[in-house]
Amino acid sequence: MTMNSFILLGLFLGSALGQECENNQESFGAFCYQWSILADGVHNFWEARQQCLNAGGDLASVGTIEEYNFLAETHYVEAHWLGGTAERAQNGTYHWLDGTPWNASVAQAAWGDGQPSGGNQHCTAWWQSEIGKWDDKNCDTYYAGYLCKFPKRDACTCADNESRFCDRDYTCTSYRACESGQTITVSCPPGRKLDADNNCVDPVTLGPPCNWNPNCTGVANGNYPSDLDYCRTYYTCAGGSLTAMATCPDQERGEEQTFDPSVGYCRPAVEVCAPCGRPEERPPTDPPCQA
Numbered sequence: 001m002t003m004n005s006f007i008l009l010g011l012f013l014g015s016a017l018g019q020e021c022e023n024n025q026e027s028f029g030a031f032c033y034q035w036s037i038l039a040d041g042v043h044n045f046w047e048a049r050q051q052c053l054n055a056g057g058d059l060a061s062v063g064t065i066e067e068y069n070f071l072a073e074t075h076y077v078e079a080h081w082l083g084g085t086a087e088r089a090q091n092g093t094y095h096w097l098d099g100t101p102w103n104a105s106v107a108q109a110a111w112g113d114g115q116p117s118g119g120n121q122h123c124t125a126w127w128q129s130e131i132g133k134w135d136d137k138n139c140d141t142y143y144a145g146y147l148c149k150f151p152k153r154d155a156c157t158c159a160d161n162e163s164r165f166c167d168r169d170y171t172c173t174s175y176r177a178c179e180s181g182q183t184i185t186v187s188c189p190p191g192r193k194l195d196a197d198n199n200c201v202d203p204v205t206l207g208p209p210c211n212w213n214p215n216c217t218g219v220a221n222g223n224y225p226s227d228l229d230y231c232r233t234y235y236t237c238a239g240g241s242l243t244a245m246a247t248c249p250d251q252e253r254g255e256e257q258t259f260d261p262s263v264g265y266c267r268p269a270v271e272v273c274a275p276c277g278r279p280e281e282r283p284p285t286d287p288p289c290q291a
């Protein structure tokens with residue numbers, strides 16, 4: 001593909017660039033952090049994450065003791081989601097959604113009194129009951145607070161007549177470069193994302209993390225597993241458009257629930273094939289799980 005194949009929107013001089021973190025963000029190390037409270041319309045864990053992704057970051061990970069100490073000091077009274085989750089596909093082992101390695105020493109220092117309490121609680125939050133500590137919560141708990149984390153962006157300062165690539169944003173929708181000594185930002189048109197060569201392409205052709213937007217174009221009506229959490233969240237396509245995104249209930253009638261891609265809805269994990277389910281009691285009417 002050539003650059004002529006694309007309509008490049010948003011080409012403008014980046015006069016406001018060069019600031020490491022926004023005014024409403026905290027700065028620590030290579031990252032900016034934003035504590036947010038939204039009064040309505042939010043948030044279970046996945047909706048909170050979507051807010052961060054939309055803003056060009058992710059729900060916060062905490063990789064080191066130093067980072068934890070910094071964030072614990074800036075945490076104030078309110079619960080805030082952060083990006084640790086223990087998906088069933090990983091046998092309940094905690095991990096950070098942004099790929100930061102889970103640090104057991106940090107977690108030991110961070111969990112609040114009696115946490116993680118486990119059970120149907122698979123998502124992490126800053127705890128309103130013990131400021132600066134973590135609680136594991138049911139991922140569908142309503143919290144208005146969430147903590148987003150953004151990689152710092154270089155100033156992208158351009159020398160005279162310099163032409164070079166600077167960086168691309170976390171959502172794979174724009175990049176910055178020096179062109180003839182000036183900073184430019186190139187944004188993809190709606191629905192397109194940057195590939196490895198910074199060409200704007202249909203995101204369905206890309207691997208994660210750039211392709212998390214469900215693409216329903218030409219897709220049959222139904223429910224499909226989400227890249228965000230293959231076993232828990234799913235999206236709905238109808239008439240070629242994305243119409244809904246939902247999370248399986250942790251439990252229903254006492255049964256642990258997971259999304260079953262073979263049927264397109266949530267059902268007890270014991271009836272679903274691996275990796276989401278534990279198919280010991282899969283009904284004989286269902287096709288057998290593949291070995």
Ligand SMILES: [Ca+2]
Pocket residue numbers: 115116117118121135136137
């Ligand atoms: Ca808990």
